[in-house]
Amino acid sequence: MKPxxxxxxxxxxxxxxxLFCTLLAFRPIPSIDHPSDTGRYVHYLHQYCNGYIDQQNEDKEASFSLFYSFSIAACGTQSDSLFLFQVAMLLPLFFLVFSKWRNGTFVWAxxxxxxxxxxxxxxxxxxxCFGTFLFFGAIANLKSNKFFAFAFGVLAVIAHNSTLTYSPLLIWFLDFHVSKQTVKKFVFLLILGVGFFCNLFYTEIMGLIDVISETNKFYTTVYVSxxxxxxxxxxxxxxxxxYAVRYFRDKEYITTEEKKAIIFSSLLLILCHLFFPAITYRYAIFAVVLQLFLVTRAEKQGVISACYVLIPLVGHLFLMFFISNYYQVLIYG
Structure with missing residues (x-):
C-alpha cells in the first residue's frame, strides 16, 4: 500500500x-434506572466532576477515577455530549493509533x-471500551517497547476486569521459546503444586466456591436477559x-497472535459460560473486537476478506435492531 x-x-x-461519534454524542440520555448504562455513566461523571464517588462504586474507585480522568475536559465544559463523544471515539482510536494500516485496514476498522x-x-x-483501548496499546508495544506494554497492561487491568482475564494472553504473545521437556516438567510440577495447594487450603477453596456461586447469582440478576x-x-x-474468513482466504498470512487469540478466547468463553454464564456476552464482545484488531496488525489483511466480514457484521447489527428494542434507547432515550 502506497504511503x-x-x-x-x-x-x-x-x-x-x-462524524459517527458526533451523531452518537447527541443521542438522548436515558435515566439511571434504564437497562442501558449511558445514564449511569453520565450520572457518575457528574459525581466525579464534583469530587464524589457513590458508595456502591467505592470498590471500583480506581477504575472509575482512571476512566473519568481522561474525560476531564467534559468536567471543565460541563458538557455531557463532549463526554459521550470522547467515549465513542475510543473505539476508532483502536485502529487509528494501534493498527498497521495496510490494504484493507479501512474496511476491517x-x-x-x-x-x-x-x-x-x-x-x-x-x-x-476504555480498558480495551489500553489493552490494545499493550499489544501494539509488546515487541517494540516492553516498558510501555507493561504500563498499558497495568492500566488496562485497573480500567476493567475483562482485561485482567486476558492478561495471560500478553505473556503468551511474547512467544518464549522453551523445550518440550521443560514444558512437561512444568506441567508435572504444576499438577503436584495444585494438588498440594488444594489439600492445604481445602476450607478456603470451598469458601471461594461459595463466593463464586453468590457472584454468579448477582450477575444472573443483573444480566438476566x-x-x-x-x-x-x-x-x-x-x-x-x-477467523474462518482469514483461514480460508488468507491462511498463509494469519499471524501467530491471531491463532493464539482464537484458542485463548475459546477456552475463556467456555470457562466463563460454566462459572459465570450471565456475563459470557461481555467476554464475547472483547474476543470479537480483539480478533479483528489483530487482523489489522497483520502485514497482509485484504480488502475482499474485509468485505466478507463487514457485510455480515452490519447485517448482524440490523438483525439486532429487528429482533430487539435494546437499541431504541439511542433514539428515544
Missing part, C-alpha cells in the same frame, strides 16, 4: 469516525465500528466467522 493511499484512508476513517460489538462499546460498555443460548450463539459466532 499516500495509507494516509488518505487513515484520514477518511478519522473523518467518518468523528469499519466492520467493528458499524457492528453490534462496536456500538455496544461506544454507547454502553464504556469502561470496557443475556442468558439464553440463542443470544450467546448470536454473540459468539462472529468470532469464528472472522
Amino acid at each position: 499516500k493511499s495509507k494516509t488518505l484512508e487513515w484520514l477518511v476513517f478519522l473523518i467518518l469516525a468523528s 469499519c466492520s467493528i465500528m458499524f457492528s453490534m460489538f462496536g456500538l455496544e462499546l461506544m454507547t454502553n460498555a464504556m469502561r470496557q 443475556e442468558l439464553s443460548w440463542s443470544f450467546i450463539l448470536y454473540i459468539v459466532l462472529p468470532l469464528y466467522w472472522i
Whole structure:
C-alpha cells in the first residue's frame, strides 16, 4: 500500500469516525434506572466532576477515577455530549493509533465500528471500551517497547476486569521459546503444586466456591436477559466467522497472535459460560473486537476478506435492531 493511499484512508476513517461519534454524542440520555448504562455513566461523571464517588462504586474507585480522568475536559465544559463523544471515539482510536494500516485496514476498522460489538462499546460498555483501548496499546508495544506494554497492561487491568482475564494472553504473545521437556516438567510440577495447594487450603477453596456461586447469582440478576443460548450463539459466532474468513482466504498470512487469540478466547468463553454464564456476552464482545484488531496488525489483511466480514457484521447489527428494542434507547432515550 502506497504511503499516500495509507494516509488518505487513515484520514477518511478519522473523518467518518468523528462524524459517527458526533451523531452518537447527541443521542438522548436515558435515566439511571434504564437497562442501558449511558445514564449511569453520565450520572457518575457528574459525581466525579464534583469530587464524589457513590458508595456502591467505592470498590471500583480506581477504575472509575482512571476512566473519568481522561474525560476531564467534559468536567471543565460541563458538557455531557463532549463526554459521550470522547467515549465513542475510543473505539476508532483502536485502529487509528494501534493498527498497521495496510490494504484493507479501512474496511476491517469499519466492520467493528458499524457492528453490534462496536456500538455496544461506544454507547454502553464504556469502561470496557476504555480498558480495551489500553489493552490494545499493550499489544501494539509488546515487541517494540516492553516498558510501555507493561504500563498499558497495568492500566488496562485497573480500567476493567475483562482485561485482567486476558492478561495471560500478553505473556503468551511474547512467544518464549522453551523445550518440550521443560514444558512437561512444568506441567508435572504444576499438577503436584495444585494438588498440594488444594489439600492445604481445602476450607478456603470451598469458601471461594461459595463466593463464586453468590457472584454468579448477582450477575444472573443483573444480566438476566443475556442468558439464553440463542443470544450467546448470536454473540459468539462472529468470532469464528472472522477467523474462518482469514483461514480460508488468507491462511498463509494469519499471524501467530491471531491463532493464539482464537484458542485463548475459546477456552475463556467456555470457562466463563460454566462459572459465570450471565456475563459470557461481555467476554464475547472483547474476543470479537480483539480478533479483528489483530487482523489489522497483520502485514497482509485484504480488502475482499474485509468485505466478507463487514457485510455480515452490519447485517448482524440490523438483525439486532429487528429482533430487539435494546437499541431504541439511542433514539428515544
